[in-house]
Amino acid sequence: MRLIRRSLALGFALGLLLGVCANALANGTVRVQQSDGSVQKYPQTRMAWTGHALWLHSADGKGVLEITTGACTYVNDLLRCYPNGMILHQNGKQRPIAVRRGTIYMNFTDQQQRLPLSSQAIAPQALMVAIQTQHGTYVTVRGHLDGARHK
Amino acid sequence: MKRSLRTALALLLAFTVPAAVLARPSGGGGRPSGGGGHAAPAARPAPARPAPAPARPAPAQPQHPSGFSFPHDQGPAPRPAVPPGGHVVVKPPARPVVRALPPNYASQHWPVVANPHHWGGWGWNHGYPWAPAYNYWGWGFWGPFAIGAFTGFVLFGAVSDGDYVYDSYEVEPTSPGAQLLQNYGLTQTQCGPPNLVVMWGPDNSVICAYPNNLVSPGEYDIDTETLTLVSPPQQ
Numbered sequence: 001m002r003l004i005r006r007s008l009a010l011g012f013a014l015g016l017l018l019g020v021c022a023n024a025l026a027n028g029t030v031r032v033q034q035s036d037g038s039v040q041k042y043p044q045t046r047m048a049w050t051g052h053a054l055w056l057h058s059a060d061g062k063g064v065l066e067i068t069t070g071a072c073t074y075v076n077d078l079l080r081c082y083p084n085g086m087i088l089h090q091n092g093k094q095r096p097i098a099v100r101r102g103t104i105y106m107n108f109t110d111q112q113q114r115l116p117l118s119s120q121a122i123a124p125q126a127l128m129v130a131i132q133t134q135h136g137t138y139v140t141v142r143g144h145l146d147g148a149r150h151k
Numbered sequence: 152m153k154r155s156l157r158t159a160l161a162l163l164l165a166f167t168v169p170a171a172v173l174a175r176p177s178g179g180g181g182r183p184s185g186g187g188g189h190a191a192p193a194a195r196p197a198p199a200r201p202a203p204a205p206a207r208p209a210p211a212q213p214q215h216p217s218g219f220s221f222p223h224d225q226g227p228a229p230r231p232a233v234p235p236g237g238h239v240v241v242k243p244p245a246r247p248v249v250r251a252l253p254p255n256y257a258s259q260h261w262p263v264v265a266n267p268h269h270w271g272g273w274g275w276n277h278g279y280p281w282a283p284a285y286n287y288w289g290w291g292f293w294g295p296f297a298i299g300a301f302t303g304f305v306l307f308g309a310v311s312d313g314d315y316v317y318d319s320y321e322v323e324p325t326s327p328g329a330q331l332l333q334n335y336g337l338t339q340t341q342c343g344p345p346n347l348v349v350m351w352g353p354d355n356s357v358i359c360a361y362p363n364n365l366v367s368p369g370e371y372d373i374d375t376e377t378l379t380l381v382s383p384p385q386q
Contacts, residue, residue, distance in 0.1 A: 035223045042219060052282070056219075063218015070284030071291025074277040075325045082284040082291045090218040097224045099286065101297030116325050135224045 028127070028143010030056055030065070035136035047127065048147040049106060054129070056141065064089040065139075067131070069104060078113050078122065079106045083131050086139075102131030106145065250351045252372040252381055262382040263374075264366055266334050275330060275378045289356030292375065294323025308342035310349060310357050317357050328352060331378050335365050350380065 030042040044059035056065040065088055069081035081104045086097040107113045107122040114121045115128075122128055129141035253259070266275075273280050283290035286298055296304055305321035319342040322328045332339060337348060337360035346368040347359040353375070362368045371380040 030219070032219065032221070040220055058218045060217050065219050070282050071287065071327075072276075072279060073281060073325075073327050074279060079279065080325075082287055082295055084284050084286065088219060088221060095221075095225075097221055101286075101295065103295060133221075133224050137221060137224055 027059075027146055028141060030058075031138075031140045033138040033140075045141075045143065046146045047141070047143055049127070049145055054104060054127070062090065067104070067129070075116050076113065077107070077109050077111075078115070079108065080104065081106075083129075086131070086133070097137075098134035100132045100134045102129070102139075104129045108145075250355055250372065252374055256372075256374075256381055256383075259384075261384060264335070264371070264380040264382065266331075266377060266379045267336075267365070268334050268378075270377050270379075273376055275334075276327070281327060281375050283353060288320060288354075289328070290353040292326065292352045292373075293320065293328035293356060293358065294326040296320055296323075307339065308359065310342045310359070317355055319356075319358050322358055327375070327378070328358065331373065331380075332360060334378060335380065336363055337361070337366060 027044050027046045030045045032040045032042070034040075042058055046057040046059070048055045048057075052069060054067040054069065056067070058064070065086060067086050068084045070084045072079055072081040074080070083099045083102045083104060085099050088095045088097060104127065105115060105122055106127040107124060110124045112121045112123055120128075123144070126144045127141065129139065131139040133139070257263070268275065272278060281292075287294075288296040288298055288304075307319045307321045309319055310317045322332065322339055331337075331350075339358055339360050340347065342349065342357065342359040346362070348362050348366050348368060349357060349359050349370045351357050351370065351372050353373075360366075366380060369382060371382055373379070374381055
C-alpha cells in the first residue's frame with residue numbers, strides 16, 4: 001500500500017514537472033544563415049500569429065522580427081502564407097528587411113499535418129517558415145505558436 | 152506518506168526551478184548560438200594585479216549581441232543574377248491600366264459564370280480572406296512565383312492587347328488559381344492561340360484554358376472572394 005502511495009506521489013510530481021517544462025519550452029528556434037555562410041540560431045523564440053503577421057520575439061526580449069504576410073490560403077488543413085516583408089524592431093528602431101521569397105506553413109489543428117508534396121509534417125499548433133531575403137540571407141523557423149489570432 | 156510527499160516536492164522543486172529560469176526572457180537566454188562570426192566574446196573577470204591600480208574609468212566592453220542580427224540586409228537590394236543562357240524575369244514597368252474587377256460589378260449586371268461550388272464569404276478558403284502578396288506574380292494567386300527570382304517560373308505563352316504583352320505562367324497545383332480551374336473543370340494551356348478562356352487575375356496576371364461546357368471562349372475577370380469568373384462588358 002505504501003509503495004502504491006509513493007508511486008502515485010512520484011507520478012504526480014513527474015506529471016507536474018513535464019507540464020511545467022512543456023510550457024516553458026512552448027516556442028521555437030529561428031535559424032539565420034547570412035549570405036557569407038555564417039549561421040546564428042536563436043532558441044526559445046516566442047512566436048505569435050496575429051492574422052496578417054507573424055511576430056518572433058527573441059528570448060532576451062530585445063528583438064522582435066515581424067513578418068508581414070499575404071496570399072494566405074488553406075492547403076488541406078494547413079494555412080500557407082507568403083511573406084510580403086520583414087521588419088526588425090530592435091534598439092528602439094524599426095528596420096525593414098526586403099524579402100525575395102518564402103513560405104510560411106501553420107498548423108492550427110490538434111493533429112499533425114503533412115506538408116503538400118512532401119514527407120515532412122508539422123506538429124499540432126506549430127509552424128514552419130523558410131524565407132530568403134533580397135540580400136541572400138536565409139531565415140528558417142520551426143516551433144510552436146504561443147499565441148494565434150486567426151483573422 | 153509524508154516522506155514520499157517530501158521526496159515528490161523536492162523532485163518537483165529541483166526540476167521546475169531550472170526550467171523556469173530557462174524560460175525567463177533574461178539577457179543571456181536569447182544569445183544566438185552557432186558558428187556565426189558575430190558572436191561576442193564572453194565577459195571575463197578582471198586580471199589579478201599585485202597592487203591596487205589608481206582609479207580610472209573601465210574600458211568599454213564590446214556590447215553583447217542582443218535580439219536578432221541581420222548585418223548583411225542593409226542598403227538597396229542587389230540586382231538579380233542572370234542565369235546562364237537565360238533571362239531574368241523582372242516585374243514589368245507599371246502599365247497605364249491595371250485590370251481590376253469593380254466591387255459593384257453585380258449591380259452593373261456584368262455576366263457571371265457561377266462557380267459550381269457557389270462559394271460565399273471566402274468559403275473556398277475555409278472562410279479566411281485572401282489578401283495580396285505584392286512581391287509575387289499575380290500577388291500569389293497563381294502560386295509562389297517571386298518577382299525578380301528566375302527559378303520556379305514556367306512560361307506558358309502570352310497575351311497581347313496591342314500595346315503590351317502580358318506573360319503567362321504555369322499555375323502551381325495547390326494555389327487558389329488551381330482551385331479555380333478545378334472548380335470549373337478547366338485545363339490550363341499556353342496563351343496565344345485564339346478561342347481560349349482567358350482569365351485575368353490580380354495585378355494584370357493572366358492565364359488561359361481550353362473552353363468547356365461551363366465556360367465558353369472569351370475574356371474573364373476573377374472575383375477572388377467567391378472564386379467566380381466574371382465576363383466584363385465589351386468595350
